Amino acid sequence: xxxSTMISTMSVGMLRTCGIFALTLLxxxxxxxxxxxxxxxxxxxxxxxxxxxxxxxxxxxxMLQLLVWYFGPYYLFRIPIRGWRFPALILGFVLxxxxxxxxxxxxxxxxxxxxxxxxAEVLGYTKTQTFMRIILPQVIKRITPTVTNEVITLVKDTxxxxxxxxxxxxxxxxxxxxxxTSFTPFVIAGVFYFVAxxxxxxxxxxxxxxxxYYK
Amino acid sequence: MILEMKNxxxxxxxxxxxxxxxFGVDSxxxxxxxxxxxSGKSTLLRCATFLETIDGGEIIYMGKKAAHTxxxxxxxxxxxxxMREFRTYCGLVFQQFNLFPHYSIxxxxxxxxIHVQHRSREEAEMTAMExxxxxxxxxxxxxxxxxxxGGQQQRVAIARALAMKPEILFFDEPTSALDPELTGEVLxxxxxxxxxxxxxxxxxxxxxxxxxxxxRVLFMDGGVVVEQGSPEEVFDNPKEERTKQFLRVFER
Ligand SMILES: Nc1ncnc2c1ncn2[C@@H]1O[C@H](COP(=O)(O)OP(=O)(O)O)[C@@H](O)[C@H]1O
Ligand SMILES: [Mg+2]
Numbered sequence: 001x002x003x004s005t006m007i008s009t010m011s012v013g014m015l016r017t018c019g020i021f022a023l024t025l026l027x028x029x030x031x032x033x034x035x036x037x038x039x040x041x042x043x044x045x046x047x048x049x050x051x052x053x054x055x056x057x058x059x060x061x062x063m064l065q066l067l068v069w070y071f072g073p074y075y076l077f078r079i080p081i082r083g084w085r086f087p088a089l090i091l092g093f094v095l096x097x098x099x100x101x102x103x104x105x106x107x108x109x110x111x112x113x114x115x116x117x118x119x120a121e122v123l124g125y126t127k128t129q130t131f132m133r134i135i136l137p138q139v140i141k142r143i144t145p146t147v148t149n150e151v152i153t154l155v156k157d158t159x160x161x162x163x164x165x166x167x168x169x170x171x172x173x174x175x176x177x178x179x180x181t182s183f184t185p186f187v188i189a190g191v192f193y194f195v196a197x198x199x200x201x202x203x204x205x206x207x208x209x210x211x212x213y214y215k
Numbered sequence: 216m217i218l219e220m221k222n223x224x225x226x227x228x229x230x231x232x233x234x235x236x237x238f239g240v241d242s243x244x245x246x247x248x249x250x251x252x253x254s255g256k257s258t259l260l261r262c263a264t265f266l267e268t269i270d271g272g273e274i275i276y277m278g279k280k281a282a283h284t285x286x287x288x289x290x291x292x293x294x295x296x297x298m299r300e301f302r303t304y305c306g307l308v309f310q311q312f313n314l315f316p317h318y319s320i321x322x323x324x325x326x327x328x329i330h331v332q333h334r335s336r337e338e339a340e341m342t343a344m345e346x347x348x349x350x351x352x353x354x355x356x357x358x359x360x361x362x363x364x365g366g367q368q369q370r371v372a373i374a375r376a377l378a379m380k381p382e383i384l385f386f387d388e389p390t391s392a393l394d395p396e397l398t399g400e401v402l403x404x405x406x407x408x409x410x411x412x413x414x415x416x417x418x419x420x421x422x423x424x425x426x427x428x429x430x431r432v433l434f435m436d437g438g439v440v441v442e443q444g445s446p447e448e449v450f451d452n453p454k455e456e457r458t459k460q461f462l463r464v465f466e467r
Pocket of ligand 1: 227230250253254257259
């Protein structure tokens with residue numbers, strides 16, 4: 001197999017990896033905010049359940065979580081799992097990353113001085129306005145570097161999709177390497193992850209710069 | 216009367232911070248509140264501006280009751296919807312300014328008028344520029360809070376409160392977070408507001424300022440108003456021993 005055939009065979013996997021990455025961010029970034037707010041709910045039950053969820057997600061391997069989401073419906077309810085592979089994968093990734101993002105958001109929200117809330121309250125902003133106009137923009141600036149870390153981890157974590165035999169770039173590189181007895185697929189995969197993360201860093205730095213107009 | 220606080224009582228758990236405090240503020244009047252640290256001055260302002268809820272007593276703005284004590288002795292506030300109107304009556308200037316760092320100076324002054332009071336952008340910006348001019352910082356409209364000195368930031372905070380066109384403005388030690396050389400510029404704008412008959416309540420440790428600018432002075436200690444009267448009465452002829460003791464510290 002020539003290098004160009006290898007790359008073109010693996011490019012399908014690269015697209016799938018990008019798919020996992022994009023869908024996870026799309027789901028987990030907003031869901032994390034919801035979780036962070038539920039974590040601070042005035043109802044103790046809601047707070048408790050949210051804490052439990054975060055703690056289970058953070059306390060168990062993502063690989064195991066993926067297996068549970070994929071096989072759970074069958075073993076628990078005897079539901080056939082045909083066509084369930086990709087949804088289970090995305091569900092597992094989104095719920096996992098939402099928990100981590102939630103904790104990042106929470107620490108960001110808690111780092112905003114209480115004076116900001118009080119100033120907004122005296123000026124008559126509603127609770128929603130205070131959060132959306134005053135608090136959230138400042139939170140986003142503060143957490144951007146931490147989010148960057150998490151997003152870079154996600155790029156690499158997408159390789160865990162091999163657990164469910166989903167043929168993204170990492171699974172493919174293993175397969176092609178074995179069938180062609182070649183090391184090259186691993187190099188291609190490595191370059192792919194590195195370039196992807198380079199792009200992530202570039203974009204996130206631009207965002208940080210764009211938010212640099214105030215302190 | 217713009218504001219009447221009657222028999223205000225406030226506790227933090229077991230700590231009785233305000234004990235049966237009563238005072239009123241007439242239109243155009245400047246009232247100074249002095250007293251040692253921990254005497255409840257900030258808490259009183261925070262109750263008046265609805266940042267804290269009282270446990271007993273009455274808060275009356277413009278003759279309308281915002282809070283009263285029911286038959287069981289519990290403080291009852293009007294509905295949240297009605298509360299909104301009461302909030303528009305009062306403004307508060309904090310010791311720590313609490314400007315919004317992500318907004319330009321101009322936006323600090325216009326955001327609430329536009330999004331809370333639903334005034335037009337043009338009108339809000341015109342009012343804001345006028346106020347910044349009055350505060351002597353019109354050239355800073357496009358700057359961000361971190362680019363300003365403490366004295367300038369506090370003047371922005373005063374302008375931000377005034378942009379809401381409150382009936383009464385409260386100041387909680389507006390110069391205490393400032394370097395001594397910057398207090399003058401802030402006191403000057405408050406004095407200017409007093410000349411324009413802005414109704415104000417000022418908690419301060421700047422005794423010469425309080426004496427010069429106030430119509431009335433309240434001396435608080437231990438959660439009660441120990442003494443109140445004209446500046447001459449309180450500063451030059453204090454009746455209470457505690458007042459005398461407190462003022463002695465400031466004479467040097
Ligand atoms: N949120 C709070 N929780 C508990 N105690 C408080 C709180 N705010 C103020 N206090 C206490 O109430 C008392 C009066 O405080 P404060 O009104 O800030 O006094 P001052 O402004 O005159 O220095 C102090 O003993 C202070 O520790
Ligand atoms: Mg105080």
